[in-house]
Amino acid sequence: xxxVTQTPSHQVTQMGQEVILRCVPISNHxxxxxxRQILGQKVEFLVxxxxxxxxxxxxxxDDQFSVERPxxxxxxxxxxxxxxxxxxxxxxxxxAPEGVNTEAFFGQGTxxxxx
Amino acid sequence: xxxxxxxxxxxxxxxGALVLxxxxxxxxxxxxxxxxxxxxxxxxxxxxxxxSAATLVKGINGFEAEFKKSETSFHLTKxxxxxxxxxxxxxxxxxxxGAQKLVFGQGTxxxxxx
Numbered sequence: 001x002x003x004v005t006q007t008p009s010h011q012v013t014q015m016g017q018e019v020i021l022r023c024v025p026i027s028n029h030x031x032x033x034x035x036r037q038i039l040g041q042k043v044e045f046l047v048x049x050x051x052x053x054x055x056x057x058x059x060x061x062d063d064q065f066s067v068e069r070p071x072x073x074x075x076x077x078x079x080x081x082x083x084x085x086x087x088x089x090x091x092x093x094x095x096a097p098e099g100v101n102t103e104a105f106f107g108q109g110t111x112x113x114x115x
Numbered sequence: 116x117x118x119x120x121x122x123x124x125x126x127x128x129x130x131g132a133l134v135l136x137x138x139x140x141x142x143x144x145x146x147x148x149x150x151x152x153x154x155x156x157x158x159x160x161x162x163x164x165x166x167s168a169a170t171l172v173k174g175i176n177g178f179e180a181e182f183k184k185s186e187t188s189f190h191l192t193k194x195x196x197x198x199x200x201x202x203x204x205x206x207x208x209x210x211x212x213g214a215q216k217l218v219f220g221q222g223t224x225x226x227x228x229x
Contacts, residue, residue: 043219
């Protein structure tokens with residue numbers, strides 16, 4: 001069964017450093033998403049990406065964040081200068097083309113720890 | 116705008132007992148509704164979804180949920196709890212049309228007592 005894969009599973013970084021979280025969505029999907037879950041809290045939407053551009057972003061997704069689909073298969077989330085409060089589990093998700101009755105498929109997540 | 120409220124951050128039931136996890140939603144457009152399960156240190160797995168077809172939706176692992184428009188609810192049930200059901204459960208809503216951004220509830224941690 002096709003799945004969304006995320007790497008690494010756990011990343012530890014120093015405050016102020018840049019991190020890139022990587023995701024390989026399901027191959028025929030056209031919608032891509034990043035969500036995050038701070039420990040003990042609910043899953044929060046960060047950004048959606050369609051047709052090579054951001055289609056929607058939350059207020060959390062400020063100038064420190066960026067997304068990219070560099071090569072048609074990977075989908076990355078970059079945090080330019082990490083803060084302690086960026087520590088969270090980050091989930092990538094992908095969804096099928098519009099008009100198809102489906103749901104978002106989630107990866108296993110990357111746990112980011114900023115120290 | 117859409118929102119989800121899950122009543123009860125923590126539910127505890129005995130093995131073999133009925134599981135009922137409550138979810139109420141608010142949506143200005145016809146919604147898709149979902150229940151996801153998260154086992155410890157794992158990602159989100161879809162349990163079931165409502166997409167405007169049958170109002171009673173059956174999912175994996177014996178779970179089902181009923182969409183009640185008049186009550187704006189989408190409660191999750193399972194007739195007989197199993198120890199392996201212990202996990203965090205999230206209700207989520209998205210618009211029926213267009214992009215599938217999900218708005219999640221706070222989650223309900225389900226504990227199963229032997």
